Amino acid sequence: MVKPFKTVPVEVNTKKTPGYCVVCSRVATTHALFKGEGVVILQRYCDGCLPKADYKY
Structure with a gap:
């Protein structure tokens, strides 16, 4: 399990x-950034799912 190294609020546009x-497919409120091997992966999470955010690669 890899935890996000940075989180950024989603800008409303x-x-x-x-x-x-x-x-969970609700409207996202946060972008979570994960470090991979040579890449940064951005995933969107709502406030309810952000505490358990992880990325498996």
């Missing part, structure tokens, strides 16, 4: 549709 949580 009226010109784009909102992103959705990768776990």
Whole structure:
């Protein structure tokens, strides 16, 4: 299990549709950044799913 190294709030934009949580499909409130081998992976999470955010690769 890899925990995010940084989290960033999702910016609200009226010109784009909102992103959705990768776990439960609710509207995302946070971008979580994970370090992979030579890459940074961005995933979106809602407030409810963020505490258990992990990335398995």
